[in-house]
Amino acid sequence: xxxxxxxxxxxxxxxxxxxxxxxxxxxxxxxxxxxxxxxxxxxxxxxxxxxxxxxxxxxxxxxxxxxxxxxxxxxxxxxxxxxxxxxxxxxxxxxxxxxxxxxxxxxxxxxxxxxxxxxxxxxxxxxxxxxxxxxxxxxxxxxxxxxxxxxxxxxxxxxxxxxxxxxxxxxxxxxxxxxxxxxxxxxxxxxxxxxxxxxxxxxxxxxxxxxxxxxxxxxxxxxxxxxxxxxxxxxxxxxxxxxxxxxxxxxxxxxxxxxxxxxxxxxxxxxxxxxxxxxxxxxxxxxxxxxxxxxxxxxxxxxxxxxxxxxxxxxxxxxxxxxxxxxxxxxxxxxxxxxxxxxxxxxxxxxxxxxxxxxxxxxxxxxxxxxxxxxxxxxxxxxxxxxxxxxxxxxxxxxxxxxxxxxxxxxxxxxxxxxxxxxxxxxxxxxxxxxxxxxxxxxxxxxxxxxxxxxxxxxxxxxxxxxxxxxxxxxxxxxxxxxxxxxxxxxxxxxxxxxxxxxxxxxxxxxxxxxxxxxxxxxxxxxxxxxxxxxxxxxxxxxxxxxxxxxxxxxx
Amino acid sequence: xxxxxxxxxxxxxxxxxxxxxxxxxxxxxxxxxxxxxxxxxxxxxxxxxxxxxxxxxxxxxxxxxxxxxxxxxxxxxxxxxxxxxxxxxxxxxxxxxxxxxxxxxxxxxxxxxxxxxxxxxxxxxxxxxxxxxxxxxxxxxxxxxxxxxxxxxxxxxxxxxxxxxxxxxxxxxxxxxxxxxxxxxxxxxxxxxxxxxxxxxxxxxxxxxxxxxxxxxxxxxxxxxxxxxxxxxxxxxxxxxxxxxxxxxxxxxxxxxxxxxxxxxxxxxxxxxxxxxxxxxxxxxxxxxxxxxxxxxxxxxxxxxxxxxxx
Numbered sequence: 001x002x003x004x005x006x007x008x009x010x011x012x013x014x015x016x017x018x019x020x021x022x023x024x025x026x027x028x029x030x031x032x033x034x035x036x037x038x039x040x041x042x043x044x045x046x047x048x049x050x051x052x053x054x055x056x057x058x059x060x061x062x063x064x065x066x067x068x069x070x071x072x073x074x075x076x077x078x079x080x081x082x083x084x085x086x087x088x089x090x091x092x093x094x095x096x097x098x099x100x101x102x103x104x105x106x107x108x109x110x111x112x113x114x115x116x117x118x119x120x121x122x123x124x125x126x127x128x129x130x131x132x133x134x135x136x137x138x139x140x141x142x143x144x145x146x147x148x149x150x151x152x153x154x155x156x157x158x159x160x161x162x163x164x165x166x167x168x169x170x171x172x173x174x175x176x177x178x179x180x181x182x183x184x185x186x187x188x189x190x191x192x193x194x195x196x197x198x199x200x201x202x203x204x205x206x207x208x209x210x211x212x213x214x215x216x217x218x219x220x221x222x223x224x225x226x227x228x229x230x231x232x233x234x235x236x237x238x239x240x241x242x243x244x245x246x247x248x249x250x251x252x253x254x255x256x257x258x259x260x261x262x263x264x265x266x267x268x269x270x271x272x273x274x275x276x277x278x279x280x281x282x283x284x285x286x287x288x289x290x291x292x293x294x295x296x297x298x299x300x301x302x303x304x305x306x307x308x309x310x311x312x313x314x315x316x317x318x319x320x321x322x323x324x325x326x327x328x329x330x331x332x333x334x335x336x337x338x339x340x341x342x343x344x345x346x347x348x349x350x351x352x353x354x355x356x357x358x359x360x361x362x363x364x365x366x367x368x369x370x371x372x373x374x375x376x377x378x379x380x381x382x383x384x385x386x387x388x389x390x391x392x393x394x395x396x397x398x399x400x401x402x403x404x405x406x407x408x409x410x411x412x413x414x415x416x417x418x419x420x421x422x423x424x425x426x427x428x429x430x431x432x433x434x435x436x437x438x439x440x441x442x443x444x445x446x447x448x449x450x451x452x453x454x455x456x457x458x459x460x461x462x463x464x465x466x467x468x469x470x471x472x473x474x475x476x477x478x479x480x481x482x483x484x485x486x487x488x489x490x491x492x493x494x495x496x497x498x499x500x501x502x503x504x505x506x507x508x509x510x511x512x513x514x515x516x517x518x519x520x521x522x523x524x525x526x527x528x529x530x531x532x533x534x535x536x537x538x539x540x541x542x543x544x545x546x547x548x549x550x551x552x553x554x555x556x
Numbered sequence: 557x558x559x560x561x562x563x564x565x566x567x568x569x570x571x572x573x574x575x576x577x578x579x580x581x582x583x584x585x586x587x588x589x590x591x592x593x594x595x596x597x598x599x600x601x602x603x604x605x606x607x608x609x610x611x612x613x614x615x616x617x618x619x620x621x622x623x624x625x626x627x628x629x630x631x632x633x634x635x636x637x638x639x640x641x642x643x644x645x646x647x648x649x650x651x652x653x654x655x656x657x658x659x660x661x662x663x664x665x666x667x668x669x670x671x672x673x674x675x676x677x678x679x680x681x682x683x684x685x686x687x688x689x690x691x692x693x694x695x696x697x698x699x700x701x702x703x704x705x706x707x708x709x710x711x712x713x714x715x716x717x718x719x720x721x722x723x724x725x726x727x728x729x730x731x732x733x734x735x736x737x738x739x740x741x742x743x744x745x746x747x748x749x750x751x752x753x754x755x756x757x758x759x760x761x762x763x764x765x766x767x768x769x770x771x772x773x774x775x776x777x778x779x780x781x782x783x784x785x786x787x788x789x790x791x792x793x794x795x796x797x798x799x800x801x802x803x804x805x806x807x808x809x810x811x812x813x814x815x816x817x818x819x820x821x822x823x824x825x826x827x828x829x830x831x832x833x834x835x836x837x838x839x840x841x842x843x844x845x846x847x848x849x850x851x852x853x854x855x856x857x858x859x860x861x862x863x864x865x866x867x
Contacts, residue, residue: 088768
């Protein structure tokens with residue numbers, strides 16, 4: 001009998017709009033030493049399914065309507081709360097998605113680490129603390145005996161996720177549920193965390209349920225895969241079957257949506273033409289921030305060199321991908337180009353004009369020619385403005401439309417970005433994430449700009465939607481002859497869309513090259529490290545790659 | 557830490573100066589004066605009195621004279637109680653008022669926080685509605701209504717507690733403390749409910765539950781600390797408010813506290829007494845605000861290091 005056998009699990013949410021069947025009768029099983037990956041897009045019910053097992057969903061509005069979940073022969077869904085408390089954190093532990101919000105900011109990590117031991121094992125605080133120090137070391141935190149007294153905010157995201165893993169493993173659970181454990185992390189840290197989980201699984205022979213939207217990540221870690229859509233498992237089986245012998249259309253669509261390979265060279269021949277004067281030339285750009293966190297009385301400021309002496313050229317019609325990890329300064333560089341943050345020194349020459357020397361009034365006509373697409377379509381659209389308001393505003397402000405013609409122009413724009421004309425009076429909250437990003441793209445191209453800076457435009461989107469938006473961006477670039485700086489942490493996306501790639505690290509540009517040559521023969525150490533960390537949606541290749549990564553962890 | 561406190565104290569100086577100046581001129585602008593009375597007093601006596609208390613000097617001279625006294629910690633002589641200084645009067649009434657405020661504070665915290673946390677555990681159920689409706693009632697009901705009602709029910713009908721006095725009979729401090737504290741209890745209940753609701757929906761609470769902690773540990777250890785931050789930030793101003801707002805309760809229950817002197821001083825145009833008490837209360841409000849800010853910063857580890865680095 002497998003360690004966990006779930007049969008016909010059904011969870012409903014009772015909302016004002018009616019009953020939402022978040023999990024609609026799913027069955028799966030997982031055994032010791034085995035990894036089951038549950039894959040699906042946001043809202044598919046994959047997290048709710050796993051939280052339902054431990055009754056961790058908010059009840060009400062959630063309600064487990066039917067099903068059985070036999071864990072070591074005991075039905076989790078029928079146990080009383082007291083027994084369930086003893087199973088939680090002890091037999092079954094969870095690593096949650098967002099390490100930034102899932103640790104208690106008011107307690108030291110040590111205190112949070114020892115809790116499962118204190119409440120499940122009858123051991124003293126002293127012993128538990130000793131064990132916590134060991135496990136912190138095990139998950140790769142340096143100087144664990146010192147760090148144990150730190151608070152979560154004193155750790156970086158990757159380090160917090162390590163703490164989270166340590167917390168889940170400290171009571172040596174038999175089943176570990178990982179809910180998108182690396183989604184919030186940079187690619188190099190993701191590789192480390194995945195390796196860590198795998199190594200610990202091998203060492204302790206635990207069962208793992210791995211929830212993810214990322215098929216490339218799943219390819220490497222899973223033995224079995226279940227694909228979820230709208231609360232149902234549409235397909236499940238051994239990982240190789242899912243990837244190499246795909247049955248269901250939805251799984252095929254998911255696999256097809258993964259941006260793969262480099263951009264076809266055809267889309268713009270001008271880009272390679274280096275003799276042209278570049279549309280944008282950045283010379284020795286520095287953007288430094290002062291850290292006043294100590295309040296105005298504290299004058300011993302720390303200077304943060306967000307952008308540190310960057311020089312870069314973008315040709316007319318080119319798509320330049322700017323990659324780097326969080327905190328590398330890539331977003332600040334984008335904002336510095338548009339003069340949205342005060343630049344410390346250096347020049348930004350756009351079509352022969354140095355933008356850093358312009359007054360705000362002189363900048364206004366330039367703004368029409370340079371636009372920006374932001375990462376989060378939920379936050380970057382004004383919730384009190386309709387689609388019409390959002391799209392008409394730049395047209396009217398820059399005098400590109402009159403009150404009479406503006407409606408017609410907005411409708412044309414909506415056609416361009418693939419929004420139904422009937423949606424013109426709707427507010428942002430009435431749209432899905434992908435549609436909102438279409439609005440944001442529409443706003444950016446409305447003024448017929450020459451340069452568009454896209455700051456992680458698809459990072460917040462599901463993989464199928466991501467593919468649609470990328471294609472939309474490519475179409476618009478062709479149609480309007482746009483030049484684009486495409487900022488992203490996701491190398492596969494950049495590879496798919498960019499002609500050339502610039503790599504940023506700690507505020508500096510470490511390498512620039514054509515997409516093809518950069519991926520084929522990276523020069524800089526950091527670029528090599530970055531490329532090596534990208535997971536690929538191919539189980540055989542991925543297993544090989546990850547084995548190489550895990551080896552040093554197991555041996556150490 | 558020291559710098560943080562010093563900077564806050566320095567910021568308080570202009571605030572206090574505005575309070576002093578406004579009060580000083582406003583009480584003098586009000587019709588009547590400390591020595592106007594129903595029966596006619598010979599003008600030479602009034603003149604002598606005014607000279608005695610420097611009221612014959614030009615306004616600005618009085619003002620700066622008063623500021624000079626304040627710097628030396630002197631609130632000046634009372635106009636109404638000859639031979640006694642405002643300092644003495646405050647010193648006499650303050651212990652009683654402070655004791656009353658302290659008890660009221662305890663009542664407010666115990667009832668308010670318990671009710672708020674209790675309500676937040678099961679939002680939108682009777683467990684939430686009942687205490688919160690009671691809290692709404694508590695906020696709406698002024699103490700001059702609450703006091704007599706409590707007296708009527710518990711003092712006269714049930715005869716459980718004395719109806720007035722302070723420290724004369726056993727149990728005579730209970731009703732004043734409840735009367736004064738209930739409004740604040742209601743307010744704290746709403747604040748702690750809001751704070752707890754916010755915190756209990758956080759991801760780290762789910763983490764705590766996933767670790768298999770008993771629910772009371774989840775609530776008390778993981779929830780309360782963050783949930784009570786808005787409450788703590790409010791405690792300082794609330795305590796100052798209890799001190800300065802106690803006059804209604806003191807009047808109802810015949811308590812010889814500071815509040816009654818304050819109100820009488822206003823009726824009597826006892827300029828120095830009004831000014832003295834106002835300045836005294838304003839200082840208290842500033843100090844208690846500072847105190848609760850320090851506690852609120854200290855309780856949050858993210859901000860705590862700022863406190864330390866600021867020293």
